[in-house]
Amino acid sequence: MSKPLKKVFSKGNEAIAMAAINAGCHYYFGYPITPQNEIPEYMAEHLPAVGGEFLQAESEIASINMLLGAAATGVRVMTSSSGPGISLMQEGFSYFAGNELPAVVVNMSRQGPGLGGINATQGDYFQSVKGGGHGDYKLIVLAPHTGQELYDLTIKAFELAEKYRMLTLVLGDAILGQIKEPITPWVPEKTSGGDDRDWLITGAKGRPPRRITSLFLADGEMEKHNWHLQEKYARLERDDVMVEDRDTADAKLVVVAFGSVARIVKSAIDQARAAGMKVGLVRPITLFPFPRKLLGELGGNCKNFLVAEMNTGQMVEDVKLALPGDCTVDFYGRPGGSVPTPEDLYEVISATYSKHKL
Amino acid sequence: MKQVFKRPESMTDKPFHFCPGCHHGIVHRLVAEALDHFNLREKTIGVASVGCSVFLYDYFAVDVIEAPHGRAAAVAAGTKRVLGDNIVFTYQGDGDLAAIGTAEVIHAANRGDNITVIFVNNSIYGMTGGQMAPTTLLGQRSTTSPYGRDNLRDGYPIKMTEMLAALEGPSLVSRVAVNTPGNVKKARKVIRQAFQMQIEGKGFSFVEVLSTCPTNWGMSPQKANERIAEEMIPYFPLGTLKQRDVVDVL
Numbered sequence: 001m002s003k004p005l006k007k008v009f010s011k012g013n014e015a016i017a018m019a020a021i022n023a024g025c026h027y028y029f030g031y032p033i034t035p036q037n038e039i040p041e042y043m044a045e046h047l048p049a050v051g052g053e054f055l056q057a058e059s060e061i062a063s064i065n066m067l068l069g070a071a072a073t074g075v076r077v078m079t080s081s082s083g084p085g086i087s088l089m090q091e092g093f094s095y096f097a098g099n100e101l102p103a104v105v106v107n108m109s110r111q112g113p114g115l116g117g118i119n120a121t122q123g124d125y126f127q128s129v130k131g132g133g134h135g136d137y138k139l140i141v142l143a144p145h146t147g148q149e150l151y152d153l154t155i156k157a158f159e160l161a162e163k164y165r166m167l168t169l170v171l172g173d174a175i176l177g178q179i180k181e182p183i184t185p186w187v188p189e190k191t192s193g194g195d196d197r198d199w200l201i202t203g204a205k206g207r208p209p210r211r212i213t214s215l216f217l218a219d220g221e222m223e224k225h226n227w228h229l230q231e232k233y234a235r236l237e238r239d240d241v242m243v244e245d246r247d248t249a250d251a252k253l254v255v256v257a258f259g260s261v262a263r264i265v266k267s268a269i270d271q272a273r274a275a276g277m278k279v280g281l282v283r284p285i286t287l288f289p290f291p292r293k294l295l296g297e298l299g300g301n302c303k304n305f306l307v308a309e310m311n312t313g314q315m316v317e318d319v320k321l322a323l324p325g326d327c328t329v330d331f332y333g334r335p336g337g338s339v340p341t342p343e344d345l346y347e348v349i350s351a352t353y354s355k356h357k358l
Numbered sequence: 359m360k361q362v363f364k365r366p367e368s369m370t371d372k373p374f375h376f377c378p379g380c381h382h383g384i385v386h387r388l389v390a391e392a393l394d395h396f397n398l399r400e401k402t403i404g405v406a407s408v409g410c411s412v413f414l415y416d417y418f419a420v421d422v423i424e425a426p427h428g429r430a431a432a433v434a435a436g437t438k439r440v441l442g443d444n445i446v447f448t449y450q451g452d453g454d455l456a457a458i459g460t461a462e463v464i465h466a467a468n469r470g471d472n473i474t475v476i477f478v479n480n481s482i483y484g485m486t487g488g489q490m491a492p493t494t495l496l497g498q499r500s501t502t503s504p505y506g507r508d509n510l511r512d513g514y515p516i517k518m519t520e521m522l523a524a525l526e527g528p529s530l531v532s533r534v535a536v537n538t539p540g541n542v543k544k545a546r547k548v549i550r551q552a553f554q555m556q557i558e559g560k561g562f563s564f565v566e567v568l569s570t571c572p573t574n575w576g577m578s579p580q581k582a583n584e585r586i587a588e589e590m591i592p593y594f595p596l597g598t599l600k601q602r603d604v605v606d607v608l
């Protein structure tokens with residue numbers, strides 16, 4: 001953290017917008033959708049003052065492609081949306097991956113499928129971490145769980161996007177977007193990826209022309225490109241996994257949860273600890289790359305895991321794949337937009353604890 | 359000896375992959391000539407679309423971004439918002455612009471985005487092997503209208519130039535052809551005007567070029583050229599439908 005600013009009281013959506021501008025993102029393209037409208041509204045109000053530009057697109061298909069055209073010039077750019085809009089962007093995500101362009105997209109997810117509802121959900125986990133568009137690609141997926149983290153990870157999102165020339169998705173939900181919390185904004189030292197990158201599209205002045213393409217027709221080129229992308233994803237897993245590991249050292253039961261659910265789980269775990277149960281939390285902050293290594297190591301000592309999500313169990317398979325085969329994995333999920341209370345989660349934790357006679 | 363004809367500087371020396379008699383090559387050249395005319399090569403960014411012209415970057419000696427099918431106008435809008443002093447153009451086929459990308463081009467035009475759109479209308483999906491396009495003429499056979507386009511089922515060929523001319527945003531909306539030397543000369547002039555509009559910051563300029571696809575029309579290059587005059591121009595009349603005030607210095 002380089003330059004802390006005055007503490008403010010702000011909605012999560014505003015925290016993201018503020019962070020983006022302070023990170024040097026001066027171009028935003030987007031289309032309205034609840035529950036993230038404060039992001040475009042903040043951008044529309046504040047970007048002119050920094051010499052930037054807000055543009056309301058005619059659709060999310062247009063926003064993601066405007067983002068692509070702007071990202072190709074090397075500036076920091078962002079768009080945001082929710083469920084249906086993010087679905088429309090999937091072709092664009094795939095092109096970002098193929099073209100290796102950096103940018104940030106925020107999904108303040110809402111319930112689905114279909115028009116669904118506007119309440120909090122985590123039903124877009126698969127779409128975020130397993131692809132969603134066509135082809136063999138990944139996004140960097142960040143899952144904040146507080147207002148401050150929304151701010152911090154938005155800045156991190158730009159840095160990771162540039163480091164790997166990838167799209168970074170910040171995955172939040174209606175609770176995180178709407179909740180008002182005290183936030184300490186800050187300005188990072190680096191607010192640009194730099195003008196010296198050899199792929200920037202700026203006009204071929206005094207240098208050979210450049211191209212941004214994802215079309216590889218020559219013999220072997222496509223396969224080579226795909227292996228190159230995989231190499232980046234492997235580097236991400238090696239160097240940039242982020243995870244919160246809390247109270248796991250002596251834990252007999254470890255809860256795995258991300259985003260707003262993880263926050264509620266924390267209160268439930270405090271209650272469980274007070275009642276004498278040895279319960280810990282693993283909170284993946286990067287959903288891709290997933291903290292496989294940490295879970296694998298934990299599974300050597302602790303044999304019982306509980307995954308809690310606001311969906312029907314999408315993260316469960318990643319947890320199971322990461323753990324040794326002799327671990328049990330229970331699941332608690334609420335896919336309908338009703339948010340579990342700390343008491344709900346406490347009940348589930350203690351039921352799981354006694355079920356396995358811990 | 360004085361050289362009287364040479365490759366425009368804005369073109370590379372790579373031989374075109376287009377089929378014999380295809381007009382894409384002529385249109386490429388006219389665009390490159392316009393860039394040379396205003397000395398724009400080093401500040402131009404081309405946006406390639408998906409169609410037979412996807413290899414724009416092989417033939418133009420300028421920076422090129424390849425857009426997803428239909429999205430070139432949105433990509434160009436994003437680029438131009440950042441690089442306001444550069445020249446940004448898209449080059450799109452009729453499937454790309456008038457079917458899957460209709461929304462993007464209409465809204466770029468309506469916003470008056472200061473870009474230039476070159477729209478190559480050959481009344482067919484060339485790259486994918488001759489399927490019906492929104493511009494396919496009534497009765498025209500294609501691989502997906504094997505009995506001829508039927509207006510009761512498929513609607514009528516879409517007139518993008520007329521549609522876009524109805525909007526407030528564009529500075530120039532024109533339809534040209536390159537089937538005769540005379541028409542090539544006129545097209546050259548209009549394409550120049552389109553880039554001049556952008557240079558002067560007058561906003562969205564659009565040139566539709568009626569174009570051949572001898573391969574998928576199943577015609578010789580000469581027959582295809584004749585078809586432009588006999589069938590396409592009568593339905594898609596040539597001319598400039600909209601032009602913001604600009605002194606005609608060209």
Ligand SMILES: Cc1ncc(C[n+]2csc(CCOP(=O)(O)OP(=O)(O)O)c2C)c(N)n1
Pocket residue numbers: 408409410411427450451452453454455478480482483484485486491
């Ligand atoms: C989303 C998507 N749908 C379909 C295609 C397949 N496709 C490639 S080019 C093309 C049509 C090209 O026709 P046109 O734009 O008229 O260009 P031409 O080749 O005739 O110059 C289609 C349908 C694609 N690449 N992407």
Ligand code: SF4
Pocket residue numbers: 375376377379380381382410480484485570571572573574
């Ligand atoms: S298929 Fe048609 S449009 Fe494509 S290069 Fe051949 S003649 Fe031209």
Ligand SMILES: [Mg+2]
Pocket residue numbers: 409451452453478479480481482483484491
């Ligand atoms: Mg065509």
